[in-house]
Amino acid sequence: MPTTNGLSNGHGDARGTRPVRIANCSGGQMEPGWQMRKQASLGPVDFITGDWLAENNIAQEAAAMDAGKGEGFKKNCWEALQLSMDVIAERRIKVIVNGGGLGPQNMARRCQELIDSKGYDLTVAYVSGDNIVDRVRSSLKEHGKLPDSFQDGSGNNHRDAKFTADEVLASTAYIGARAIVKGLENGADIIICGRVADAAPIMGAAWWWYGWSDTDYDRLAGAFLAGHIIECSAYASGSNFSGFNRFPLETFIDSGFPIAEVEKDGSCVITKHEGTGGMVTEETVKCQLVYEIQGNVYLNSDVKALLDDAEIKQEGKDRVRVSGIKGRPPPPTTKLAIFFQGGYEAQNLANFAGYSSRRKHKLYEAQIRGRLDEMGLTKQFDILEFQMVGNARDNPRNMFESTTYSRIFAQAKIPEPLSALKLLLADNTQQKPSGLHWAQDMRTADPKTFYVYYPAIMPQDEIEEAVHLLEEGGKTKQSFAVTRPPAYEDLEERESYDTQNPAALDSFGPTVSMPLGNIVIGRSGDKGPNVNCGLFTDRAEVWEWLRSFLTLEQMKQLVGQDWKDQFRIERVEFPKLMAVHFVIYGILGRGVSSSTLLDNRGKGFTDYIRAKHVDVPEKLLQWAWEEHDDL
Template sequence: MYRQATLGDVDFITGDYLAEVNLANNAQAWRNGKHPGYEPTAWDGLQQTIDVIAQKGIRVVINGGALDPKALALKVEALVSEKKLNLRIAYLSGDDLYPTLGPNMPTTKDELRHLDSANTSTIPAELTYAFLSNGGDPVPMISAHAYLGARGIVEGLRRGADIVICGRVADASPVIAAAWFWHDWCETDYDELAGSLIAGHLIECSAYVTGGNFADFDNYDLDSLVKPGFPIAEIAVDGTCVISKHPGTDGFINMDTVRCQFLYELQGNTYLNSDVSAHIANVNVEEAGKDRVLISGIRGSPPPPTTKCAIFYQGGYEAQLLLNATGYGTSKKWDLLEKQLRHFIPADIMKDLETLEFQRAGVPAQNPQSQLNSTTYLRVLSTSRSQSAVIAVAKAMGNISLKHFSVNQSDISETINFIDGPNKISTFGTGHPPRYEELDTRDNYDPKDPQLYTCDTKQIRLGDVALGRSGDKGGNLNVGFFPKNPRHWPWLQGYMTKDRMRQLIGADWHDSFFIERVEFPHIHAVHFVVYGILGRGVSSSSRLDGFGKGFLDYVRDKFVEFPVDIL
């Protein structure tokens, strides 16, 4: 925060401090008075930067308030008073639905609607509703937070707030709010709001768009990527934006870094927020100078009537036993070890295990040059509601499981709150979107007229010709690809079909999964959502790559038949 405030001119500083897991990890401790509720790093940043914020007139909107935005706002207000700075502090509330939905999880599936339930092509995984199978006893809820949009923040800014502390607003909402307020848009300027939503999406993950987690990083000077600078979104009155960064900071911004980050954690070709639905099929990405990329072509429409609600509960216990073996006969060693473990786990314990998986990672190198090259791993994962059952397999390790459900936006009472003195808080309701628009069936299609190549082919790795990004959406995984060379787009478009994706997933494919495919022709990208592959999702996925971040390079490392004539 301090670097962004001091290295150049900015009008707003926004910050995304939350993943779903932050809230769940700290919720119990916060309710028991053993955690402050907010993210300590958010407080650290404000302490370091508050003088510069006041001096330069920078507005700040962050979601570092986490479980208790009021608590952080009070600390900031005390700091501002101590320093005698002319700053007005506000905090946003309304996202915490635990008082409404808690203290226990539902006892039937009908009480909450799963986020993917509107998609008739996919069925939530078996363990999605694991909280229902608890012998008739209710399962305590840990936390329930709805993802808020930008309107409450805008209300605060319009009423004079310099710093707005939020809890679980959507990652891009602070950026939408900044542009909405700055350009004085109305709430039905959907194209403009949608453009700012994508601007927020591009800069929400710190340095991802400036070279961090970049698929093509290995073709650049690694020294330039050691400490990449954070990005800046310059949002125009029409909603188009230029992504840039402070001059002199490390990292870089080009069409490839922007396209990679654009493809991150999408929902197909419609990106949803509580205030607007962004239609992104015709997105355009253009170079606009050194470390400057222009994004346009985004269109908007009213938001859906629901918003995501992340709900956590005590799922029980999880443990992993990580073992390694080296060299000759490794496969047989793992065969024997699995037989031994299954033999010595008592039958009554086995019945109490929800999950017992033996996951083999790696293949020993042929003619290895070092022991490391010859070493592979076996990951034994066990989960159970019974601590003793998990201890019987490995050392017990508590964890909290995650599920996303949707709640009606109209049921949320969102307020903006101002600290107007030591014992005075002024509260204003922020209302709801003027109208909603139910979601249509998601687009899902293979290429209509794929280009055929009749020349000879050569085996190459897909990553030699394609870049992209992958990530998680609860229990679902998204992955997008685009060619390094624009001339290869017709080949990639025709090659990357739904059937091809099933083939590339390989042994991890299960017939319960479902694939959606769309294209972004203006940026030469094809995008997939694979429903169900991450199982319970995030904190309780049984996959080693539970967040889906490494899936892209797993697929890029596979060999494909590529036409020699265009290689």
């Protein structure tokens, strides 16, 4: 059936004969629904995908459902489908989203109601199998531990899990694209997923489009990387771009969202709709490729992607080719997320002005800790940290430059100690150090529940995955079980190394001290309690220095006072990208919602490292750029 956008979207002769155009419209739970309509309306696409889930979102939906206040799916995803359904139906665009969360069947039925009321010719399906909370709770209740086959990332059995069945909010396994492909094979137009891997909707679209085998590992791995690059929406097309300071600010005010044109061999071109903001360049795509990966081997439940020979080349304006990805059979296990109730937490924020700021912070902490000891409250806190944020500038030009703030971060099993802390701070008002002033809004000081993310892995063969097609009225018309991967490849020890045959740093000649960010860019993110950091250049001359300079030990030095001996660090290189990649284990504490850090998802880590002054060879300064600060 022909379409108004000139594509047949899998119907007729076009499927498999040209690259499939997959537009992503969301990279997180707050992404507005109208971005889906833009991606559907601004130009020809075959598929629209969307990623609305992250670890903490699942716990939020579970708590809302337990309180009778939710249906398990992300409301912004449902809003997107409501706003876009007419265009989807008119242009015959297929849609795959993971915004179903813990209630993909509920969102699918909502879609069916809308389709029925408007008379659209669309088939809706949803995916099941990722939600295994009943099994987790049952094992904890009956045996006091998780199933023996569940392991942590180090391969140790979870015999000492520090939560009970009653505390578990949710547990989801990361499944891949197999159910998506099965749904498309059986006529689905809209597929609602729960906790599929972030790249799975894009993988599934390309897999079905070309009719690949589940052993076409190189092709699957290429589609996996295409999905990885576009699943964070505008991150590939100008947003969160650490090299933004070299371009007009207007470029990034409203970045268009990316499109992956996936080809039959699994390579792809990353682009965006013509006329939208932002930009698609080698640098923006490289930044996203090195974001939240595990190293040079990137794992997925359908394929293992080897990134060592990845290549990224500009093909034209806003068109970047990604190739060189190799695939291997997937591991026998997949990522498992368990969420449990962690208790209560609060943040008490206060500002300090100017002179002798560090001594003021020390006095403030001593006062509060002394009062808590007197009241017998200290031992009731699981965590009580006093953090000084910022540094007062010498000879400040304005009040903001003179201000630092105190962040008291506290967690406890019950809310009463946190409420007592807030009252204590109020009682201490007239005994405060000089220059202290509070923010107007003190709601962060009130106790609120928080959830703990417990990362684990489980065998893929224990997952019962299926896709379910609905009929008019919202009842299930057909269900199709999904087979597991035909072969597995065991997880090997992760590579970590300093560069081979490094150049002597003194061979580069005289140096000048400047921010590392003047000569390299990159991106970082979270992997549970760990942070990943990729840094790269686009000049071979700079690469020779960067790979020799940025060693494992040098990264520890750059982390500075935030480094702790219990952390572990890994390093690999991507020579064709001229990139060095690190994973630092444990630096985010318990990670996500239960981390005590301001940057609890590691998004700012790379720019922190780039702000460090290092000795850069003078002969490389022709490729350096300046840091811009308009204050």
